[in-house]
Amino acid sequence: MDFYNYYALLYIDDSTVAAGVKEFEEILKRKLAAADLLNSVKVLETGSSGLKDYGIGLSVYPGDIHYGNLSTADIDEIINEHFIKGRVVTRLIVKPPEEQFRTSELGPQDVRLQNRIVLSLSGVIDPENIFEYFAEHGYEAIGKILEEKVSPEKVVGIIKNSGLQGRGGAGFPTGLKWDFTRKAEGNQKYIICNADEGEPGTFKDRLILEGNPHLVLEGMLIAGYATGAAKGYIYIRGEYDLSIKRMEKALSQAYEYNLLGHNLFGSGFSFDIEIKKGAGAYVCGEETSLIESMEGKRGIPRLKPPFPGTHGLKGSPTVVNNVETLANIAPILLKGAEWFRSFGTKSCPGTKVFTILGDVRYTGIVELPMGTTLRQIIYGYGGGMREQRSLKAVHLGGTSGAVFDESMLDIPLDYDSVRNHGGMLGSGAILVLSNTVNMRDYLESVLLFFKHESCGKCVPCRIGTARLYDMVKLLETSDNKELILNEMDKLSETMNKTSFCPLGQSLKFPVQSIHQYFGDEILRS
């Protein structure tokens, strides 16, 4: 690997592009070449700095120097003073991003003050006492819909307008999903709550199930009414003992107050909910495998199309929604689509529950608006890195997500933006890895997981995961590591194109991103 004296990070986003950052970069590189500094200064592109109104921004590491409001006229000075003489150009310095975040360096006190939607009552009310949910306007959304005879079309329309996307990982628009099932023909339709939270390092659904089970039940009721279903199932991960216990209790309370069962609110609408326990297969988080498993078969994915929306459980139209998705429903109907859109980004409204874990000081779970950056979450809510550790990598979105390095900390976290940067937001797991982690070892553990969890239905995934694991083991001793890394890229790309379900398809994210960002380290080792 080449060694650079300086790394210069250029922030590329809509506003800096408008300010002419591309031209700036071109001239900077040309002048660096002219000064024969291309071997000692590395210019890197990164996402938004999170700094508003600073025009073109450039951060120089080591040193954590942040220059802002730059124009091409400043380039000579930066090169001559900083990169050649090592003297910081103080007149161009702006407040570093970290300092801005520090003002929001949050602890529990502040976390409470955030605008939470799905976690607003988790850890606030007593989950085993339905009156505490009543006190917070519980079951009012479904009550109003049924008593005021709001049509199912209108309910689906509100969810569509809210822009809510499935929070399980894929980010499919929830309103659209409901609409497919609403329009589908069928005597019996089903709502399934996917609470099989199997993504390693993700515990967001557990907090909702344990902390506010009635919120999920109300979301299911509304989904049932909107799509014409009369039966719901909650497919809970078998290991979630307490979630199952609290959910059972919530169910019996809801039946006791006639909030579930026959002829609800005198409207003629009836709805029943049952709990099914999952048996711990990763692939059963995928909706068609989950349905197979519920039918008592082996948990393997089905061919899509037809999608569950029209041919799901027992061949009937079925909506499968994640816990977090369903927890958003009642608040949206109570407060309106506009209110919901006031959170998050334009293309991905609302909030997301993130699980922070790994080598940060404070691990835990936060609910934040879509579009919050990794840097804000790690340094703000996670309290930064643990003592004597420095940040090396972030595995975002669960095991099947991409592994980024430090240069990617400033991308806004929403489904679109992460996808555009070659990753996926997935379940919102943020696994922070420090400099103590060997990236080849890490990749090995990831691939072992996939090899173990591949269900075996399709050849690309069954053989591909095993071969990838063999290859990552080979990387340890081989003389031709580059060849192996390239072959791994190719194989994972093939798997992406040919595998049956997202399990095999998404393996390319960790494999290729680790090659991209940490290939040098693996080659050197």
Next chain:
Amino acid sequence: MNLEELRKLREKGQREMMQRSDNAKYRIVVGMGTSGIAAGAREVLTTFIEEINSRKIKDVVVMQTGEKGYSSKEPVVEVFVHEEKEPVVYGNINPEKAKRIVTEHIVGGVIVEDYQVVFGD
């Protein structure tokens, strides 16, 4: 069930919650999610109840709630003081620490700063 009945239930729930904070000078709320319980929240909850009973303290209620997400600080205990809206948050509490909280904060009226969760340190 109809909306009118639901409204009554809501008011009843709100009244109960209100009364609870009216009658009790202190409200001790223990986070009883999986992380909390795994870290010993059950023992902490029991200790609080036993301490309050054995000392015959009248104006205190002990309650449970779910998890807030401060996994690294479990078991988390919040103490709500009657007049104040925001609670004092204690982290990494064990039965020994719970006893000290009862002695110093509930009886003595002084926050046990050693256990208080303060971020950004």
